[in-house]
Amino acid sequence: MGLQAGIVGLPNVGKSTLFNALSNAKAVAANFPFCTIEPNIGVITVPDERLIALEKIVNPQRVVPATVEIVDIAGLVKGASKGEGLGNQFLGNIRATDAIIHVLRCFEDDNIIHVDGNVNPVRDKEIIDTELQLKDLEGIDKKISKNEKLSKTGDKEFLHGLDLLKQLKAFMEQGKNARGFEVSPEDKEKHFADLFLLTMKPVIYVCNVDEKSVVGGNNHSEAVKEAVKNEKAETLLISASIESEIAVMESFEDRQLFLEDMGLHESGVARLITSTYRLLNLATYFTAGVQEVRAWTITKGMLAPQAAGVIHTDFEKGFIRAEVIKYTDFIKYGSEAACRDNGKLAVQGKDYLVEDGDIMHFRFNV
Numbered sequence: 001m002g003l004q005a006g007i008v009g010l011p012n013v014g015k016s017t018l019f020n021a022l023s024n025a026k027a028v029a030a031n032f033p034f035c036t037i038e039p040n041i042g043v044i045t046v047p048d049e050r051l052i053a054l055e056k057i058v059n060p061q062r063v064v065p066a067t068v069e070i071v072d073i074a075g076l077v078k079g080a081s082k083g084e085g086l087g088n089q090f091l092g093n094i095r096a097t098d099a100i101i102h103v104l105r106c107f108e109d110d111n112i113i114h115v116d117g118n119v120n121p122v123r124d125k126e127i128i129d130t131e132l133q134l135k136d137l138e139g140i141d142k143k144i145s146k147n148e149k150l151s152k153t154g155d156k157e158f159l160h161g162l163d164l165l166k167q168l169k170a171f172m173e174q175g176k177n178a179r180g181f182e183v184s185p186e187d188k189e190k191h192f193a194d195l196f197l198l199t200m201k202p203v204i205y206v207c208n209v210d211e212k213s214v215v216g217g218n219n220h221s222e223a224v225k226e227a228v229k230n231e232k233a234e235t236l237l238i239s240a241s242i243e244s245e246i247a248v249m250e251s252f253e254d255r256q257l258f259l260e261d262m263g264l265h266e267s268g269v270a271r272l273i274t275s276t277y278r279l280l281n282l283a284t285y286f287t288a289g290v291q292e293v294r295a296w297t298i299t300k301g302m303l304a305p306q307a308a309g310v311i312h313t314d315f316e317k318g319f320i321r322a323e324v325i326k327y328t329d330f331i332k333y334g335s336e337a338a339c340r341d342n343g344k345l346a347v348q349g350k351d352y353l354v355e356d357g358d359i360m361h362f363r364f365n366v
């Protein structure tokens with residue numbers, strides 16, 4: 001679906017190290033600011049044990065997992081909203097993504113310099129928040145100014161939108177991100193969508209901690225949790241150094257033993273990928289045949305024809321019906337034929353709301 005999450009943060013907080021562990025795309029990870037000048041894009045697979053179970057039953061020629069694109073974006077500095085450093089490029093790269101993975105340095109290491117001299121993740125968060133907010137307010141001001149000139153028509157919906165824009169401006173001038181502003185989905189789409197607000201994007205805060213803090217956290221990560229408690233955001237504890245070690249291990253058994261020694265059930269990368277998938281409001285349906293078992297990514301709330309269009313636009317244009325088996329039924333009965341015989345294959349029309357885990361076969365005609 002081409003959905004992207006952008007990894008952002010100040011220079012030297014561990015963005016590129018984490019990106020490398022996520023995608024094996026080998027962005028430069030060096031001890032100086034701006035080592036990532038152009039955004040690096042990595043396509044990462046979404047961990048899903050259901051694929052493994054389906055593979056065992058169907059025994060296909062190949063298995064294709066769902067994916068999400070991760071973009072490693074150059075580090076930001078104070079003044080970015082005014083074009084300082086790589087500001088314009090940085091902000092433009094964020095604007096192109098669907099969600100933000102905000103990496104915050106929550107570890108002490110005298111060998112890795114901090115751009116502001118000392119480790120303070122809450123301050124770092126506020127620096128980036130401020131730059132994004134200033135850029136958003138710039139766009140809001142322009143739209144308010146334009147709409148005030150057009151408000152003489154007296155149109156109630158237009159005036160309502162203008163009032164919402166002024167409310168949003170006042171809200172953000174308190175140092176708050178737009179994602180925390182309470183507004184109906186309809187009003188959000190109608191009055192704010194064209195602004196492409198940076199602080200409206202959903203966010204995950206990644207606390208990059210040292211190895212000993214990866215399970216319980218530390219004072220720095222606790223400060224971050226306290227700072228974001230009123231935001232619509234998730235916080236994850238991850239050690240980028242641990243993830244970089246896991247990434248080079250070829251044996252699954254070695255990785256599992258390493259995780260167990262660290263007191264972890266799964267890698268931080270796996271948790272981050274799953275959280276990113278959830279953050280982007282995505283779901284998965286499957287196609288299962290002898291040639292291929294495949295996970296298809298859709299946005300939650302998609303109807304059957306739209307979901308079919310993810311495979312090919314012709315499937316949506318010529319949609320006739322969808323044959324649907326629930327994942328649990330497929331696992332229980334062991335085949336499409338057995339599900340059909342036991343009344344567990346449902347024929348669904350254009351109004352069917354696709355559910356996460358559905359196994360689907362589309363009938364179409366073009």
